[in-house]
Amino acid sequence: MRAREAxxxxxxxxxWLKTARHGKEVSFLDVSDGSSLAGLQVVVARERESAxxxxxxxxxxxxxxxxxxxxxxxxxSPAAGQRFEIHAERVTLIGPVGDDYPLQKKxxxxxxxxxxxxxxxxxNTLGAVLRVRDAAARAIRRFFEERDFLExxxxxxxxxxxxxxxxxxxxxxxxPAAPPRAADGAVDWSQDFFGKPAYLSVSGQLEAEIAALAAxxxxxxxxxxxxxxxxxxxxxxxxxxxxPEAAFLDLxxxxxxxxxxxxxxxxxxxxxxxxxxxxxxxxxxxGLLAALAHVAETPFERMTYTDAVARLEQSGRSFEFPVTxxxxxxxxxxxxxxxxxVRRPLIVTDYPRDVKAFYxxxxxxxxxxxxxDVLVPRVGEIVGGSQREHRxxxxxxRMRDAGLDPAPYGWYLELRRHxxxxxxxxxxxxxxxxxxxxxxxxxxxxxxxxxxxxSAEF
RNA sequence: UCCCCGGUAGCUCAGCGGUAGAGCAAUCGGCUGUUAACCGAUGGGUCGUAGGUUCGAAUCCUACCCGGGGAGCCA
Numbered sequence: 001m002r003a004r005e006a007x008x009x010x011x012x013x014x015x016w017l018k019t020a021r022h023g024k025e026v027s028f029l030d031v032s033d034g035s036s037l038a039g040l041q042v043v044v045a046r047e048r049e050s051a052x053x054x055x056x057x058x059x060x061x062x063x064x065x066x067x068x069x070x071x072x073x074x075x076x077s078p079a080a081g082q083r084f085e086i087h088a089e090r091v092t093l094i095g096p097v098g099d100d101y102p103l104q105k106k107x108x109x110x111x112x113x114x115x116x117x118x119x120x121x122x123x124n125t126l127g128a129v130l131r132v133r134d135a136a137a138r139a140i141r142r143f144f145e146e147r148d149f150l151e152x153x154x155x156x157x158x159x160x161x162x163x164x165x166x167x168x169x170x171x172x173x174x175x176p177a178a179p180p181r182a183a184d185g186a187v188d189w190s191q192d193f194f195g196k197p198a199y200l201s202v203s204g205q206l207e208a209e210i211a212a213l214a215a216x217x218x219x220x221x222x223x224x225x226x227x228x229x230x231x232x233x234x235x236x237x238x239x240x241x242x243x244p245e246a247a248f249l250d251l252x253x254x255x256x257x258x259x260x261x262x263x264x265x266x267x268x269x270x271x272x273x274x275x276x277x278x279x280x281x282x283x284x285x286x287g288l289l290a291a292l293a294h295v296a297e298t299p300f301e302r303m304t305y306t307d308a309v310a311r312l313e314q315s316g317r318s319f320e321f322p323v324t325x326x327x328x329x330x331x332x333x334x335x336x337x338x339x340x341x342v343r344r345p346l347i348v349t350d351y352p353r354d355v356k357a358f359y360x361x362x363x364x365x366x367x368x369x370x371x372x373d374v375l376v377p378r379v380g381e382i383v384g385g386s387q388r389e390h391r392x393x394x395x396x397x398r399m400r401d402a403g404l405d406p407a408p409y410g411w412y413l414e415l416r417r418h419x420x421x422x423x424x425x426x427x428x429x430x431x432x433x434x435x436x437x438x439x440x441x442x443x444x445x446x447x448x449x450x451x452x453x454x455s456a457e458f
Numbered sequence: 459u460c461c462c463c464g465g466u467a468g469c470u471c472a473g474c475g476g477u478a479g480a481g482c483a484a485u486c487g488g489c490u491g492u493u494a495a496c497c498g499a500u501g502g503g504u505c506g507u508a509g510g511u512u513c514g515a516a517u518c519c520u521a522c523c524c525g526g527g528g529a530g531c532c533a
Contacts, residue, residue, distance in 0.1 A: 021492050028492050043491075064483095081493050103470065104483050105494050111525060112469070169533095203533090228531055241533060317477055320529090331529075384533060429533030442526090451460095454524090 011086060013040055013070045014094070016122060019105040020062045022188035031068060034127055037275050039083040042070050054382070059091075060162070064105050065122075067095030095216060099113040117457045121448060122212065125284070128276040129446050132269065137221070140242055140430075141270040144219045149244060152211045153217040154204030156225075159191060159196055167252060168229040168306055169237075195340050202223035206412065209247035209388060212423050213415055219244035221430075229453050233442040234380065236431060245425030251361070252388040253371040254424035255347045258374050259300045260381050261428070262345065267296040269437055276417055277437070285439025292437060301342040304350045305329075305368065308337060315341070328355040329373075338375040345376045348447060358402040359412075360386040361422075362394055372426070379436045385426020392416035 015033035024046065032039035044059070045070075062068065072088040102116055103123060112448055113120040119124045144151065157171050173193040174180065181190040181359040189197045204220035211218040224241040244257065270277065281288040303311070312333055321330045329348070338346045350368045353360075360369035374383035389395045392413050399406045407411065434446040444450040449458050 019494070021490090021495060023490055023492070023495095024488090026491065026496090030493080041493080079491055079493080099484055099505070100468065101469065101483095106469080106482060107494080108469070114525090224533080228530075230531060231459085232529080232531090233527080239533070284474095381533065429531055432533060 005457060009074055010089075011072065011074045012339065012422040013042070013068075014088060015039070015068065017062060017064055017066045017068060019064055020066075022059065022062075027062070029062060029068070029070075029088075030128075030395075031070060032121070034130075037124060037128055037279050038082070038133075040090070041082050042072065042086055043087050044088045044091055061093055061096050062091070063097065063101075065103060066093060066220065069094050079387065082228070085225065108359065110442060114444060114450075117449060121226050124279065126448075128279050129434065129438060129440065131276055132273050133446070135212065135269055135272050135369065135411060136430070136434060138439065139265045139272075140221060140261075142268070143264050144244065145276045147217065149217040149219045149246070150211070150215050152208055152215075152220050154201065154203070154207040154220040154222065156201055156223065156242075157194075157198055158195060158201045158207075159405075160201075160206055168202055169225050169227045171198040171200060179347065202226055203241070203427065204243050205245065208243050208425060209412075210248045210415065212245040216248070217244070217246045224252070230339060231453060233444075234432065234435070236447060236450055236452060237456075239443075239447070240430035242428040243294060243425060244428055245423065247421050247423045249424040250422055251372060253423060254385050254387060255349065255372050256300065257371070258343075258385060258426050258428070259347065262300075262374065262382070262433070263296055264378075265433070267439060270296060275323050278431065279427050280438045284441075285378075288439045295302075295376075298344055300374070301346045303346070303348060305348055305352065306340055308328045308333075308348050311341060326352050326354070328352075333361035334373075334380050335377075338380075339377040344378070345374060349374065354385070358398045358404060359388055359395065361389045362398065370424075372380055374426075376436050378439075379432050383426050383428045385422040386425065388423065389421050390416050390420045392420065407445060 013033065015031045016030050018030040018039050020030070021028040028045040029042040029044065030039040031042050039284075061402060069092040070088050071090045072086040074084055077083060077085040103119055107266065110125075113123055115128065121130055141151070168371055171193075174187070174191070178439075180188040182188045189195075192198070201224060203224060204222065207217055208220055220241070220243045222240065223238055225238050226235075227237065228235065231449050248256070249257070253372055270289075277289060277292070306325065308329065311326050312319070315336065317334050317336060319330070319336075321327075321332065323329075323333060328351070337348070338344070347370045349370070350363060351371045351373075353362065353367055353369050356369050356371045360371050362369055370384075370387035373381050374386050376382050389398065395416060396406050396413055399409065431443050431446050434440070436444055438446060440446050444452065
C-alpha cells in the first residue's frame, strides 16, 4: 500500500477498514493493510453498484474493523486529506465484524489496548511501533554489517550463572510435584534434561566474549530473560538485547561504538520512517522529531563517574538520595544529568569498582573500573558496557573479592591465559531504544507481546 | 518487592450517604466529495470481588484481585 508516485491504472487493495463514512450517493472507506500509517481512501459510488442488489445490504456491514478486497482505479483525489484515492469497481467484504468489535475509530488508552493483545496491533500507534521496530532491527544489522561484525547466535538456554544480571528463569523437564531427590532430600538436578541446572539466558555476553576472541568482532541480537519482579515502565521479563563484543577494543573505542551505533540508527529511522515518527511527534511526544534530529547531529557528552558526582554535588539540587562518591547513580541523578545538565545523551565512564560486575577492567587507581553507561533523556540507561578484564590474575582476584568460586569459570579464565587480548562490548536494550525513538512512555507498548510479572498472554 | 493513585454502560469519564449520568461506540432514521464527518431517536450498567458500618452504600471501613504512576533491580 506504500504510496505510488503517480495515479492511473487498475489496482487491488486488501486490508482492514479504519473507518467508513456512508452517504446517500457515495461511501468513503479508509482501508489499511498495515504497511504504512496512512490508509488509502476508497470511494464507492452507489450508482455504479446499483446493478448488484446484494451490495446494498453488504455496504451496510462495511464498518471499522472489516476485512475487504477492493479493485478499482487509482486516481488523484479531488479533495484535501490524501493525494490518491481508489474509485472502486468492486468491493468484497472478506471478513465482517460483529457489533462488539472493541476497537473504535477514536483514541483508546494504552491500558485498554493491552487487554486486547490480539487486536491492538491494528491500532495506529501499535502499528507504527511495529514498523519502527522492524526498521530499527534492519538498521542495527546494517550498522554491524558495515563494520564487519559477525552476527553470533548465542544460546537461549544456558547453564552459566551470569553474575549480576538479575535472577534467571529455570528450564527443566522435571515434574515439579515430584522431582527426583538425592539422599539429603535436595532436588537431584543431575537427572534433569541437561544433567545440571539450566536457565534462560540473561545475557549473551559471555558467549560473545568467546566468539570475539576468535572472530574479532561479533554481536548478538535476540531475546533475553530476567525473572526480576520489576514492575516499571522500563522493564520486561522477556526483551530483546543487542550485544556487540570486539577484540582489541578499549573503553574509549567501546563508547565511540555505542555512540556511532545509536546515532546511525536514529539517523536511519528519521530517513526511513518519517511518517510514523511524525505521528509519534504529533500524538505521543511533542518535540520528538527535533530531539531525534539533535541526537543524530550532536556528539554525545562524555564524563567520568567522578566528574558526574562532582557536578551533581554542585547542582544545588536536593535529591531524594544524596550523592556521594562510591554509590551508584540513582534514576533521579541520571535524569538530571542527561535531561537538565547536558540536555542530550551522555556517556558516564569509570564507575567505582564495587558497584559494577567483577569482569570489568580494573583501572590503575584500583578504585574504578572501565565501565560505561549511556544515559538518554526520558528513558535513562539505554546501554551498559565495559572493557573486560583480560588479565587472568586480576580477574581471578576480583572473582574471589566478589565472593565467587572461580572453579565454574575455569573456561573464562582460560580464555585469558590462551591468546587473551583487551576486548570490550556493551548491551543495548532494544525496547528501550524503541521507547527513545518513539516517545512511548511504557515499554509494554513497544513490544508486540509483553511478558511482565503476572502477565504473559498468547 | 515497597510507596502512592485508580477500578461506575463496549470505550473515556462525571457522580463521593438518599435508589445511575454525559460524550463517543452500537441499533434505527436523516443529511453530506466525506476526512476521528455531521444531526435526531433508541437500547445498554447486580457501580472490581467478598465482608462490615448505616434506616439507607457507587459513595464510609477492612481484606483480596486487577490496572496505572513512582522507587529498587537493571537493558
